[in-house]
Amino acid sequence: MFKTLKVDHIGIAVKDLEQAKKFYTEVLGMTAMGEEVVEQQKVKVCFIPCGDSEVELLESTSPDGPIAKFIEKNGEGIQHMALRVDNIEAALADLKAKGVRLIDEKPRYGAGGASIAFVHPKATGGILLELSERK
Numbered sequence: 001m002f003k004t005l006k007v008d009h010i011g012i013a014v015k016d017l018e019q020a021k022k023f024y025t026e027v028l029g030m031t032a033m034g035e036e037v038v039e040q041q042k043v044k045v046c047f048i049p050c051g052d053s054e055v056e057l058l059e060s061t062s063p064d065g066p067i068a069k070f071i072e073k074n075g076e077g078i079q080h081m082a083l084r085v086d087n088i089e090a091a092l093a094d095l096k097a098k099g100v101r102l103i104d105e106k107p108r109y110g111a112g113g114a115s116i117a118f119v120h121p122k123a124t125g126g127i128l129l130e131l132s133e134r135k
C-alpha cells in the first residue's frame with residue numbers, strides 16, 4: 001500500500017530560468033532556492049517554496065530534452081504536477097497492477113535526491129504526473 005501525501009510541486013517549463021525566476025522573487029517576493037542540473041532529465045531546475053508545496057521552474061539543457069520538446073509544442077507553461085507519496089516502489093507496483101500506463105516502471109533520480117517516476121498523461125486525464133518520494 002502507499003499513501004499520497006500532498007502536492008509536492010508544480011513543474012513549469014521555461015525558456016530562461018533566470019528570467020522566469022524574477023517574477024516569483026521580485027514581483028511576488030518569494031525566495032528561490034538553489035539550482036540543480038538533473039542530467040538524466042536534461043533539465044536545470046530551481047525550486048521556489050510556497051507553503052507546503054513548491055513551484056519548480058525547469059529549463060532544458062538540451063534541444064532534445066522533454067522540456068525543450070514541450071515548449072516547442074506548447075510554449076512555456078505548466079508541464080507537470082508532482083504528488084508526494086510515502087513509498088514510490090509500492091505506488092508503482094500498485095499502479096502497474098491496475099494497468100495504469102507508466103512512463104517509468106522504476107524510480108529515477110529526482111532533484112534534491114528524491115526518487116521520482118512519471119505516469120503518462122493519457123492515464124491521468126491529461127496531466128503529466130510525477131510521483132515523488134523524499135527520504
Ligand SMILES: C[C@H](C(=O)O)C(=O)SCCNC(=O)CCNC(=O)[C@H](O)C(C)(C)COP(=O)(O)OP(=O)(O)OC[C@H]1O[C@@H](n2cnc3c(N)ncnc32)[C@H](O)[C@@H]1OP(=O)(O)O
Pocket residue numbers: 011038041043045056058066067069070078079080082103109110111112114116118120121122126127128130
Ligand atoms: C527532475 C525534475 C524533478 O522534479 O525532480 C523533473 O520534474 S524532470 C521533468 C522533465 N522530465 C519529464 O517530463 C519526463 C517525463 N516526460 C516524458 O517522458 C515525455 O515528455 C512524455 C512521454 C510525457 C511526452 O513525450 P512526447 O512529447 O515525445 O510525446 P507526445 O508529444 O507524443 O505526447 C503524447 C501525448 O501526451 C501529451 N503530452 C505530452 N506532454 C504532456 C504534458 N507535459 N502534459 C500533458 N500532456 C502531455 C501530448 O499532447 C500527446 O497527446 P495527444 O496524443 O492527444 O496529442
Ligand SMILES: [Co+2]
Pocket residue numbers: 009011056080082130
Ligand atoms: Co518535477
